[in-house]
Amino acid sequence: MRLPKFDYHQPTTIEEAVAALAGSPGARLLAGGTDLLVNMKLRVDLPQTLVGLDRIPGLRGSTQADGRTVMGAKTTLKDIQNDPVLLERYPALVQAARAVGSYRHQTMGTLGGNLCQNTRCRFFNQSQEWRSVRSLCYKAGGEDCHVMNKKGVCYSTYSGDVAPALLVLDARVRLQGPDGGREIPLAEIYSGEGKSPLALGPSEVVTAVVLPENSANGRSCYLKQGLRGSIDFPIVGAAVARFDGGLRVAYTAVDRSPVRAAEVEAELEGRELTGELIDKVAPLCRKAATVTRTTTQPVPYKRELMAALFRKAARTLV
Amino acid sequence: MKQLNVVGRRLPQHDAAAKAMGQAQFTDDLRLPGMLYGRLVRSTIPHGNILHIDTSAALALPGVKGVLTGKDIPDRVYGIVPKAKDEHALARDKVRYIGDEVAAVVAVDPETAEEAARLVRVEYEELPAVFDPLEAIKEGAPVIHDRHPDNTSVRIHKQFGDVEAGFAASAYVFEDSFYSQAVNHAPLEPHAALASYDPQHGDFTIWTSTQIPYFLKRNLATTMGVPENKVRVIKPKVGGGFGQKLDMFAKDFCACWFARELSRPVKFVYEREEVFQNTRQRHPMYLTVKTGVNKQGKILAQHITAHADGGAYNSTAPLMITLSAFFVMIPYKIDNLIYEGYHVYTNKPVGGAMRGHGVPQPRFAIERQVDLIAKRIGVDPVKMRLLNAIKAGEPHPAGFVINTCGFAESVAAAAEAIGWEEKRGKLPFGRGIGVAGSAWPSGVANMAHLSSGAVVELFREGRVNVLSGAADIGQGAETVICQIVAERLGVPLEDVHITAADTGTCPLDAGTFGSGVTVRAGNAALSAANDVRDQLFPFVADHLHCDLEDLAAADRRIFVKGEPERGMSLKEALKEYQYSDQPVPIVGRGAWVPPADQPTDLLTENGNFAPNYSFMTQAAEVEVDTDTGKVRVLRMVTAHDCGQPINPMLVEGQLDGSMVGGMGQALYEDSTCIDGQQHNPSFLDYGFPTVLEMPNMQDIHIDTDDPLGPFGAKEAGEGTQLAPAPAIVNAIADAIGVEFDRLPVTPAMVLEALKKKADVEKADVPEEGGV
Amino acid sequence: MAQKQILELTVNGDLYEIACEPNITLLEALREKALLTGTKRGCDLGACGACTVLLDGEAVLACLTLALEAQDREVTTIEGLARNGEMTPLQQAFVDYGAIQCGFCSPGFIMSATAMLADDPSPSQQEIRRRLAGNLCRCTGYAKILKAVEAVVEARARVSAPAGGAL
Ligand SMILES: Cc1cc2nc3c(=O)[nH]c(=O)nc-3n(C[C@H](O)[C@H](O)[C@H](O)COP(=O)(O)OP(=O)(O)OC[C@H]3O[C@@H](n4cnc5c(N)ncnc54)[C@H](O)[C@@H]3O)c2cc1C
Numbered sequence A: 001m002r003l004p005k006f007d008y009h010q011p012t013t014i015e016e017a018v019a020a021l022a023g024s025p026g027a028r029l030l031a032g033g034t035d036l037l038v039n040m041k042l043r044v045d046l047p048q049t050l051v052g053l054d055r056i057p058g059l060r061g062s063t064q065a066d067g068r069t070v071m072g073a074k075t076t077l078k079d080i081q082n083d084p085v086l087l088e089r090y091p092a093l094v095q096a097a098r099a100v101g102s103y104r105h106q107t108m109g110t111l112g113g114n115l116c117q118n119t120r121c122r123f124f125n126q127s128q129e130w131r132s133v134r135s136l137c138y139k140a141g142g143e144d145c146h147v148m149n150k151k152g153v154c155y156s157t158y159s160g161d162v163a164p165a166l167l168v169l170d171a172r173v174r175l176q177g178p179d180g181g182r183e184i185p186l187a188e189i190y191s192g193e194g195k196s197p198l199a200l201g202p203s204e205v206v207t208a209v210v211l212p213e214n215s216a217n218g219r220s221c222y223l224k225q226g227l228r229g230s231i232d233f234p235i236v237g238a239a240v241a242r243f244d245g246g247l248r249v250a251y252t253a254v255d256r257s258p259v260r261a262a263e264v265e266a267e268l269e270g271r272e273l274t275g276e277l278i279d280k281v282a283p284l285c286r287k288a289a290t291v292t293r294t295t296t297q298p299v300p301y302k303r304e305l306m307a308a309l310f311r312k313a314a315r316t317l318v
Numbered sequence B: 001m002k003q004l005n006v007v008g009r010r011l012p013q014h015d016a017a018a019k020a021m022g023q024a025q026f027t028d029d030l031r032l033p034g035m036l037y038g039r040l041v042r043s044t045i046p047h048g049n050i051l052h053i054d055t056s057a058a059l060a061l062p063g064v065k066g067v068l069t070g071k072d073i074p075d076r077v078y079g080i081v082p083k084a085k086d087e088h089a090l091a092r093d094k095v096r097y098i099g100d101e102v103a104a105v106v107a108v109d110p111e112t113a114e115e116a117a118r119l120v121r122v123e124y125e126e127l128p129a130v131f132d133p134l135e136a137i138k139e140g141a142p143v144i145h146d147r148h149p150d151n152t153s154v155r156i157h158k159q160f161g162d163v164e165a166g167f168a169a170s171a172y173v174f175e176d177s178f179y180s181q182a183v184n185h186a187p188l189e190p191h192a193a194l195a196s197y198d199p200q201h202g203d204f205t206i207w208t209s210t211q212i213p214y215f216l217k218r219n220l221a222t223t224m225g226v227p228e229n230k231v232r233v234i235k236p237k238v239g240g241g242f243g244q245k246l247d248m249f250a251k252d253f254c255a256c257w258f259a260r261e262l263s264r265p266v267k268f269v270y271e272r273e274e275v276f277q278n279t280r281q282r283h284p285m286y287l288t289v290k291t292g293v294n295k296q297g298k299i300l301a302q303h304i305t306a307h308a309d310g311g312a313y314n315s316t317a318p319l320m321i322t323l324s325a326f327f328v329m330i331p332y333k334i335d336n337l338i339y340e341g342y343h344v345y346t347n348k349p350v351g352g353a354m355r356g357h358g359v360p361q362p363r364f365a366i367e368r369q370v371d372l373i374a375k376r377i378g379v380d381p382v383k384m385r386l387l388n389a390i391k392a393g394e395p396h397p398a399g400f401v402i403n404t405c406g407f408a409e410s411v412a413a414a415a416e417a418i419g420w421e422e423k424r425g426k427l428p429f430g431r432g433i434g435v436a437g438s439a440w441p442s443g444v445a446n447m448a449h450l451s452s453g454a455v456v457e458l459f460r461e462g463r464v465n466v467l468s469g470a471a472d473i474g475q476g477a478e479t480v481i482c483q484i485v486a487e488r489l490g491v492p493l494e495d496v497h498i499t500a501a502d503t504g505t506c507p508l509d510a511g512t513f514g515s516g517v518t519v520r521a522g523n524a525a526l527s528a529a530n531d532v533r534d535q536l537f538p539f540v541a542d543h544l545h546c547d548l549e550d551l552a553a554a555d556r557r558i559f560v561k562g563e564p565e566r567g568m569s570l571k572e573a574l575k576e577y578q579y580s581d582q583p584v585p586i587v588g589r590g591a592w593v594p595p596a597d598q599p600t601d602l603l604t605e606n607g608n609f610a611p612n613y614s615f616m617t618q619a620a621e622v623e624v625d626t627d628t629g630k631v632r633v634l635r636m637v638t639a640h641d642c643g644q645p646i647n648p649m650l651v652e653g654q655l656d657g658s659m660v661g662g663m664g665q666a667l668y669e670d671s672t673c674i675d676g677q678q679h680n681p682s683f684l685d686y687g688f689p690t691v692l693e694m695p696n697m698q699d700i701h702i703d704t705d706d707p708l709g710p711f712g713a714k715e716a717g718e719g720t721q722l723a724p725a726p727a728i729v730n731a732i733a734d735a736i737g738v739e740f741d742r743l744p745v746t747p748a749m750v751l752e753a754l755k756k757k758a759d760v761e762k763a764d765v766p767e768e769g770g771v
Numbered sequence C: 001m002a003q004k005q006i007l008e009l010t011v012n013g014d015l016y017e018i019a020c021e022p023n024i025t026l027l028e029a030l031r032e033k034a035l036l037t038g039t040k041r042g043c044d045l046g047a048c049g050a051c052t053v054l055l056d057g058e059a060v061l062a063c064l065t066l067a068l069e070a071q072d073r074e075v076t077t078i079e080g081l082a083r084n085g086e087m088t089p090l091q092q093a094f095v096d097y098g099a100i101q102c103g104f105c106s107p108g109f110i111m112s113a114t115a116m117l118a119d120d121p122s123p124s125q126q127e128i129r130r131r132l133a134g135n136l137c138r139c140t141g142y143a144k145i146l147k148a149v150e151a152v153v154e155a156r157a158r159v160s161a162p163a164g165g166a167l
């Protein structure tokens, strides 16, 4: 399957990258390419211009300063696994990086690309030929949602592995745009909409992810359930982190964005974490998201998995 | 014990180094000067009449060299089984499933071809469609092919003994239903074809990813309307087939057609998605098995009803359903048996041959039912299998001649290796073991066009050149043939050079299917090598003043048996031979047809199906994660009677691949459809097992020595894929007490079943139940 | 839209000048322009590993890499491993242990394993599995592939073990 045609820029600074994005509407950043290029081949994403990040120095690797860990957006998922500091401080992050696709995707895939990857749906992530059997779906530029049999809605599912781990670790992201830089909580880059899942400005670039040095005091865990042990996107992925006075819980592959299980967290707040309590609270997990049938997996199964993975992950922190 | 030097040894495939270095050439690796690139346009509806095809926009695209539609080609149907032909290379009036080929384009590069294909506009009149074989056979269902108003294109009804009497005599009769899903072969190499045309002589040459070159040649000639001798099919390296590369496909026809039209070479390569949707798949099958047993579990009668979902076309339908029927007759001895099978059209992707062709489905049903019955009547499933095991030399209801049979031994060996006595029913909840057995032919004996030929030339200095029609698709057929020849002529494997599967230079061969290559093409090569010996060895016997029968050949020498020093080197012998004006070249000719005095139509008659039969048992140990429903296969054992292995390393490769393939079918793989459209036509979504899923595997060789196989060999390519799935599902039943009756057993199914089971158990003890 | 440009690609130490538009992948450049067909196209969508090549020593999927991204970097393909016709120990082990059946997956597996062993000379079996799980094989059931890689790891361990050291 050939890539559609596009113009290609290889800027050497962030400023140039932002300018290139601003200069051509519909332009997209290209990092590892393992999400974007697939979508372009399938022709669900047709940017006129690609702005490659590969020639911009200083965006890869992590540093510690002022009680914070800063990871460049081009840090690969393999880099994350090989960083002993990250493993000690943020086990959930490393576990999530190890869970993405196959080792090849971890070698090529970047932190920024993983967080900013497109949402997925069984009617969307298909070739143009395959999709031509039905009307164009809402996300691909048409009107219909074939999952819900409705117009003007999209429940395509965010399925990145790393985001839930970072959510429970209180991550913030640094953005660079035409008007300068800003730093916001990770949750705020997600719009919660299936059609355009990112809440970034049109020419904003994620430059780094920032974590508090002592986030969860090293007590966190990410568990993924895929059909196979490699390659596959999560059926459900669950991250938990234990803070003083409570537990944070987040999911991926269950909704249009990665979600925190607020009700579960509230239930656990201030209570001593025991196996019993975990079992008692687990059923609440099923309601933490609007699960729809965007994959071949039945919705009730996904809900069960939300509870099961919570139980397993939380138990590791007792 | 036979004294062998090359046969029986663990030798790498003769072309393994070329493959390891990236030098091996597959069809898509070939290019010819001036080559053009083709692409197919496919139906976007499951069922309908073609009203109009607008090719103008495609033709207007710069770089496009031609567009072809079904109306432009001769009205000739094709198909692998002559009497079941029902396919056009491009649909003429009607499309019958999503992805049916309606047009083809060629252009100067692949990118332009891809764009052009998207510009072809097809207008349809949609017809109602049907997606389930049990719906398709109902009165009033949409008719997919006019020739078969009930959508049933093949039916088979085999009856042996007195089934009613058998049921009447049974202590118990059980009836259970099962479903086996659509499985894709998913060979790593996508299908491809490259054709060129010589306008001066009207000759076509096509390099194509096929496992059956001579049948393809015939199908191409018929559909193109040219004599067969105008088509030369060359099989380059083929990246796996498993039965999927058995048929002619639109790419083959269109490449040839455009090559002639444009007098330029044309290449077609399928996308992975096309491999999934638009080639072939294992037939989904609904099965009902009614079995009568005595108190000990001896099967007294069995009645099997099978509805195969054929999809839109026949492909191998009659052969598939025949195999399906005949191979429920082994490995158990069942004197009273009925098999009723139906091949039903639906508006879905097309079923075809796949490793174990038509048999894994009934095997799943029967092997599951054996375990169910054993449980119900309180006998041990392994003992029940042993009790019913067929034995060599026994009269067979369908007329099979079973010269060697290691089935009972295989059951015992597999059971022991998996730890049957210690583990069955005794492992902690969530862990379990299971077994299942099967049998398979080494090729099909009594159907037309099933001979193999070979030519062996013994060249100066001892180089051996072999011509064989056999199609190596990665299993190592060429290596095995070379080993056989090397053994007979007493040379090391590296002295033997093979040219195979080129219909322009090699002798006729039936092709790679039915696991018949080693026995059929191997015997042909053996007989050609013997012919070479017959020419050279009398001369050497004279020279050495010994009896011809006393001569042996090994290590590039010919010598008197038992007196290795009394002999001469092969090189010397050839030199002497030539210098005494004996006729050169020394060329041996060999042919082999399975002995077949039986009828050639097994659909309606019975007889010995194959030259010989292999037998095997698989055992599995599984672990079920009761929180997530995920099943892990920890261990798989296969005990296989493949006669004398020509190359044990290659045999193990076949067994390992079959076990993991069978595990995929048990737990992972399912080509599902929504409204007739395949849901998961990608490696990502189809998800066959990776190395992380690979269980610990053990291959046990059950020793038999077959009189008909070359050096005592039987098949090893397909049989082992028949029973891993039931063995695994039987193990799941042992682990969690849930009896699954459909494939694949997904984590979602497991979790749901566990929940139901817990609910039932709760309900069973009301006095304790609080909620 | 984008004009053709001249891409300079260094593959196995040889320089190739390729006229192409930006939308050509490294896989297409290798197979169709440099005519190095040892690298295989199994899915074209990043899900099988058949197209694995080394980019500055790191194993990447050529079907999801733009040819332009490989400019100014060292590309190594399966054709570039053997020196003067002599296979690397890994290639030799694939041959000797029967890890190759149809051979379509083999180049990708060998490139992945080559990168792995450069990173980590003594991976555990579980680690070998994890790192090779992105490469699909439909023929072998993986057992002999795993064995071949393990054999190389073991042979290396023997060589690097101090003389007289425990084996
Ligand atoms: C077969 C297969 C299996 C996969 N399995 C998984 C899986 O299990 N889990 C999983 O999480 N992912 C999976 N992926 C998706 C993908 O490989 C990973 O998410 C990867 O981390 C994406 O990173 P990348 O650098 O390759 O992203 P790219 O493809 O380069 O980019 C993805 C998106 O993010 C945007 N982007 C990239 N960098 C930035 C930035 N710095 N600022 C703003 N926007 C940016 C791009 O414009 C693009 O829209 C899989 C992919 C394939 C092909």
Ligand code: FES
Pocket (backbone or CB within 6 Å): C040, C041, C042, C043, C044, C045, C046, C047, C048, C049, C050, C051, C052, C061, C062, C063, C064
């Ligand atoms: S061809 Fe690149 S991963 Fe399959």
Ligand code: FES
Pocket (backbone or CB within 6 Å): B188, B239, B240, B474, C099, C100, C101, C102, C103, C104, C105, C106, C136, C137, C138, C139, C140
């Ligand atoms: S050897 Fe055929 S796919 Fe691996």
